[in-house]
Amino acid sequence: MLTLYTNYNTPNGMKVVLLLAELQIEHKVIEVDFAKNEQLSDAFLQISPNNKIPVITEKTNSGNIAIFESGAIMLYLAEKNEQFIPKETQARSETIVWLFWQNASLGPMLGQAHHFSTFAPEKITYALERYTNEAQRLYKVLNKRLVESQYLGGNEISIADLAAYPWVNEARHAAQGIKIEKYPQINAWLHKIAQRPAIAEAYQKHPQKPLAVKHFL
Numbered sequence: 001m002l003t004l005y006t007n008y009n010t011p012n013g014m015k016v017v018l019l020l021a022e023l024q025i026e027h028k029v030i031e032v033d034f035a036k037n038e039q040l041s042d043a044f045l046q047i048s049p050n051n052k053i054p055v056i057t058e059k060t061n062s063g064n065i066a067i068f069e070s071g072a073i074m075l076y077l078a079e080k081n082e083q084f085i086p087k088e089t090q091a092r093s094e095t096i097v098w099l100f101w102q103n104a105s106l107g108p109m110l111g112q113a114h115h116f117s118t119f120a121p122e123k124i125t126y127a128l129e130r131y132t133n134e135a136q137r138l139y140k141v142l143n144k145r146l147v148e149s150q151y152l153g154g155n156e157i158s159i160a161d162l163a164a165y166p167w168v169n170e171a172r173h174a175a176q177g178i179k180i181e182k183y184p185q186i187n188a189w190l191h192k193i194a195q196r197p198a199i200a201e202a203y204q205k206h207p208q209k210p211l212a213v214k215h216f217l
Contacts, residue, residue: 002027005047006054007034008206011166012107015070016054016077017206018162021198023081071103074159084159095153098145098160102167106142109134110167113176114211123215132177132217139176139183142168146185157193165193171208177217 004020004027007013020027032038032053039051047066048055055068056076067073075096078085086092113131116124142164145152152160166172169190173180180187193199 002056002058003030004028004054004056005030005032005044007032009208010053011110011172012070013053014166014202014206014208015163016056016073018165018199018202019074019077019084019159021202022162022196023077023083024198025077025081069103071099071163074099074163078159084157084162086154086156086158091154091156094149095158095160098152099158099163101141102160102163106138106164107167109138110172110176114172117177117213117215118175118211120215125217128177128215128217135176135178139168139178139186143183143185146189151189157196161189161193165190165199166208169194169208171210174213175211 002020002025004016006017006029008017008031032044038044039048039053044055045051047057048068050068052068054070054073055066056073057064057066067076075085085095109131112127113135116127116131120127149155151157152164168176168178168186170180180190194203
């Protein structure tokens with residue numbers, strides 16, 4: 001059986017949760033408690049050399065595997081189950097490009113915006129300006145893509161959408177310095193995804209509390 005190591009209170013932690021919910025794959029979940037530094041334990045290091053969640057482990061015909069990095073996990077699951085990744089070459093390449101964009105740009109930069117607005121012990125104006133401006137730029141990139149395409153990878157929802165969604169849903173806007181009404185295509189896309197039964201059920205089980213922003217520009 002597949003085992004998922006995750007933390008439901010983080011966008012990265014929810015990405016694979018959403019995909020597994022959509023795929024309806026039976027799996028076991030081990031929640032990694034950050035308050036107890038379980039992600040730093042020697043046992044966890046054996047399956048996640050970067051000490052980050054999420055991670056999956058699975059017994060296969062060729063042996064036991066452990067996959068860390070959310071994008072790699074999502075690509076593995078989509079390809080294995082032949083869902084949420086197109087077979088047609090152009091749509092497949094676009095899906096992978098936008099998945100990598102989320103992993104390389106959207107997630108890390110919005111994560112910094114979250115950190116300096118919500119968790120930093122003191123207001124650092126330079127950092128707030130840098131990451132708020134970058135968050136706004138990335139939202140413009142996302143909105144433009146959704147003007148051109150119904151979903152990030154094309155006309156069908158894909159792993160690229162499921163990867164991006166937890167980072168830009170309603171629980172995250174304030175901490176990123178974003179007014180979602182400025183991005184109508186993103187807003188419409190968010191509502192479409194939120195209404196999917198598997199997504200709605202996943203968030204009902206694991207609700208995301210809006211971040212309590214401490215610092216403003």
